[in-house]
Amino acid sequence: MSGQILISQPGLSVVTDLGRFAGPKFGLPVNGALDQYSARAANILVGNTDNSPLIEITALDFRMTPQTDLLIAVTGAPLQLTVGGRACTQWEPVSVRAGEHVTVRGIHSGIRAYLAIHGSIDAPTLLGSCAPDTVVGFGMQLAEGSVLQASRSVRPVRQPYFDLPLFRIGLQRPTMGSQHLIEVTDGPDITDFGSSSALLFEGPYQVSGRSNHIGLRLSGALPERQSDGEVLSRGVPVGAVEVPSREELLVLHRGRGVTAGYPVLAVATRLGLDSLAQARPGDTVRFKHTTVKAATASYRRAMNQLEALRGSVDAIFAALGIAGDVEPAEPPLRACG
Template sequence: MADTLTVDRAGLSAVQDLGRLGRSRYGLPVNGALDQYSARVANVLAGNDEGAPLLEITAFDFGCTPSADVLIAVTGAPADLTVDGVPRPRWEPVVVRAGETIRVTGIRLGVRVYLAVHGSVEAPFLLGSCAPDTILGFGRTLRDGDRLAVRAPLPPIGHPVFGIPLFRLHAAVPRFGDAWTIDATDGPDRAEFGDSADRLFRSEFTVTPQSDHIGLRMRGHVPRRTATGEVLSRGVPVGAVEVPAGDELLVLHRGRGVTAGYPVLAVVTSTGLSALGQARPGQSIRFRRRTVAEAVAAYRSQRACINALRTRVRTVFDALHIPVTVSH
């Protein structure tokens, strides 16, 4: 019988990965984890490939129980992680014995938590990804009582190093708070907003409850388009900051359709998108202008942090004879 995780309290959770890359040319949204950085780090800490399936837990409390010993890592928004009621560290590998209950409660400041299991979990795939797609009706949204098969059960680990508080792999933890600063580059239609375009980088915006994985809606001192020509539908990137008619900004996220007909004032950077994936309704957003070169440098710096973390994980796991999946 396969080893499993039994979901005791699903809340709002799903099996997720990094998305359906390279399919936009066929009209499919990329989808995938909205906080890509936290998802990648969770998998690296668990000894998995960065793109392996893991659990994305949104806003509400979650609980599950493994049928065998497992090693997990929990990242993302601040929350309380306990194993059989005992607090355990986040952003670090944690060993859980068979039958012990894992709980993630009190998610705050951000909105999404990622739970990776060493060896990953089984999930159906469509076009190379298990990422849920609401348009296609595909994906695994979890419910109470669901059982997730663990792909590669972990041999029992009793090494004392896991009980030493000073032993840490030191993953870089993003800053979480009630206000977010999101990096963005100028978009292709900036000139159509005249002098009001700079409002995007001078004003504060508030995330509204209408936001979801398709896009975040924000209210504030919105720039006004001065051009009067019709905007034709065309391809738009993830992160496009659109200005529909009215008093809202719309920032497209990973579930966005691949075409749209609103002017694109700016484009959120790759690192900014992960932060934006944690923004809660009611929180404040400020945009910070970045050049394309600065955006690329920030992404490369983040990649370097993840690669350095992977090296540390591999060193420790090799010493403890824990298998590690190589990322490509």
């Protein structure tokens, strides 16, 4: 059974997935959910594959009304989630009856939330991904009156006596706040900065209001490039920490172009990028050096935690008779995604 979902208050929201991994070889950014950990967790909590389309909500309030019974999960930044006027818990599956309003309000201590729906939602794709791309004008930017199509209906799952939630999965949630400690590895041009590179790890940086999905702009003490040779345009990874001018630091995010000609001092780790995805204008960012080996180990621990979550969800859903998509859609481990 399928059903429509009416968006009555879109705020700033899009339908996305984990990204267009085939895009860079064609000159397109990878894009996709900026906080990948939260997006994966939301899909896993409702029994979807990691890469299923879901809704990314940025900063502003959101409201939708389904015309069929749904099972949803909301992850990401702390917020107030209500279903039919009832306060509900983030980072857990939540039942929604047909006609009940689902509202997301008061996003704080972070800036992005992720709303996944069991069975996912229909979305057009480009090179295998529904991720929006502002460069080519592709993607589903939601507006008031937008209608989404849910592929499955799930009967309400409620505790029969006191209407208490049946789900208490206990996933460890990422810590969010106004201060972000971001681990970075050495960039290809770090030697060009000499001893000046140490400034990156000394002072705090402040997130500019001009930051977006392409990159975060940070004000603070800037390392100075010691060499005056020209930097040729070349491939640049997501997470590259660039020093494009004497005014600000730039950390490239998932909407970045695939080439650039600025010196790359460092590269943020994948988990560091998830934290930066939740950075609000005015937040403080500090950098901490790590190695590629240590960053890879940390990332694998986080993915193992999500796989353990998948095992718990699959067992619960099987007991409740809820069909799930059991095969995870894990994109390849790579520096650019």
